[in-house]
Amino acid sequence: PSTFVVGPGTHRRWELMLLPGEPLHEQWPEETLWPLLARWIRPGEATLWRAAAYRFHGLVAQRWRAGRILLAGDAAHMTPPFMAQGLVQGLRDAANLAWKLERVLKHGAPPALLDTYEAERKPHVVATTRSAIALGRVICERDPAAAAARDAKALADAGGAVPTTIRQSMLPDLQAGLIAAGCPGAGSLFPQPRVRCAGAGGPRWLDDVSGATVRVLALESALAPGDAQRLAQALAPLQGVLLRLDGDIHAPDAGPGLRITEEATLMADWLHGLGAAFAVVRPDHQVYGTAADAAGALRLLDHLATAVMAD
Secondary structure: OEEEEEOOOOOEEEEHHEEEEEEEOOOOOOHHHHHHOOOOOOOOOOOOOOOOOOOOEEEOOOEEOOOOOEHHHHHOEEEEEHHHOOOHHHHHHHHHHHHHHHHHHHHHOOOOHHHHHHHHHHHHHHHHHHHHHHHHHHHHHHHHHHHHHHHHHHHHHHOOOOOOOOHHHHHOOOOOOOOOOOOOOOEEEOOOOEEOOOOOOOOEEEEHHHOOEEEEEEHHHHOOOOHHHHHHHHHHHHEEEEEOOOOOOOOOOOOOOEEEEEEHHHHHHHHHHOOOOOEEEEOOOOEEEEOOOOOHEEEHHHHHHHOOOOO
């Protein structure tokens, strides 16, 4: 059983299951490795950078916080590589924790805000690790009859054609913590489109335009007179940004907020799919909640501010 991963540029990675009797050590001479890779690549077609043998683990710490000590990354969890989520899990930890630490240390937010870190990340890590383990069991089946039955069932379930599965669709949303629970889209990951805005030249990633801060995304068509001003005022104590989607990016003075247009319709379609016209987004790009109107967005901002601002 093996996994072939296409990396950036010409980088490639293979993971091959060690069979009984094969050594678990770091010394793998090239004459031993090339026959294992012969199905894909041969000597002279690539340079072998590294070979290592190791065991996979699925581990999650019981406690992620003790006072001023917080665990993140491999100190908090280990996951098999079958979904390529090991490093990514640590990056999600860092993104989740960094902005909350900033709110506590620089802006006087209550220390209890840090309790939401484990409440959000631990269930996500457990679910993702279990999915990776399950995928590993699919990949590492060595019995030919069982593997044939597995393949036949997978094809039958997919209607006879091998489907393309987007990895992001296999990852769960946040289920608890600092989100507006029960709100459409709450806990999901905010889209990242290419956008245009006045003075920014060609299309750029949304994060490069808005920064990683609290954001309110609003359909321009859903903004009534005075809504933009009220939203901007509510965002100011949070150092947040109002994003006005499909507004006139060349308007000389049409009120507060950053007017943006998309290259495609990623965010607009996402909002419509949720039955919403507004979204409140955290600095770590997790959606706090969505609303159908500005009044609902203002209520969400008020609840968020209560949790992340000084008492």
